[in-house]
Amino acid sequence: MRQRPNPLPWNYRWRTNLIQTPVLALITALCGSLSLLVSLADKRGVIQHRIARIWARGCVWASGSKLTVAGAENLLKQPVAVYASNHTSYMDTPVIFAALPFQFRILARTKLWGIPFIGWYLNRSGQIPIDTSNPRASLSSLGVGARALRSGMPLFVFPEGGRTVDGELKPFLSGAAYLAIRAQVPLVPIALSGVFELLPIHTHHFYPGELTLRAGEPIETAGMTLRQSDELTARLRVAIEDLREARLEGGGAEVLIEGAARS
Secondary structure, three states, rough: OOOOOOOHHHHHHHHHHHHHHHHHHHHHHHHHHHHHHHOOOOOOOOHHHHHHHHHHHHHHOOOOOOEEOOHHHOOOOOOOOOEEEEEOOHHHHHHHHHHHHOEEEEEEEEHHHOOOOOHHHHHHHEEEEOOOOOOHHHHHHHHHHHHHHOOOOOOOEEOOOOOOOOOOOOOOOOHHHHHHHHHOOEEEEEEEHHHHHOOOOOOOOOOOOEEEEEEOOOOOOOOOOHHHHHHHHHHHHHHHHHHHOOOOOOOOOOEEOOOOOOO
């Protein structure tokens, strides 16, 4: 995987400023407005989720990147599960929505609800805000997530609680494990690679390249108790680290998106 140069060459900066950012803003405004409109009748969020997937694929395409999914069969082994991934970039969310082939709810930081269009979608489509700085509010959000799982809705979580600053895994919070054990559903590890190089934290310009989502074998939680949340969290972190280090092999890999203006 190629490394992001520092400083970024001028042509990447200008392309981001003059082409990609306006296109992303247009896609977000159009899809956000359409989602807000259909939410008046779409009580189950099915159409809103389809719109979110169109938005996500449009974002990945506009970034100029190629998105590949490996281990896609592991995403479909269970009708309901908690899916957990490393968190590397603002572009992680579009990659997740573009790649996961089913409707789900996402447990995301409360501050995202304040972003125009994106926040409106999150609120109207039943996504779950979590404030990791407030233990009582966090516990309430986890309760909402557990109820969603029991009702048959898969859930997605970033267990690090925030984006990495150097591309390496941060310590994991136990929320994903707590949810999986409480609802007695499998925990599916996911590793994202290439997204950090595309748009790391505290940067505003794209460096397009190869993006990969790797899904690992589901970790069963049947019979586990909440006292084993830390143990399960440690297993999840090891699984994601192993997926990050795995080399993408030919079998089972599917190219989803070939981005515009790749170089």
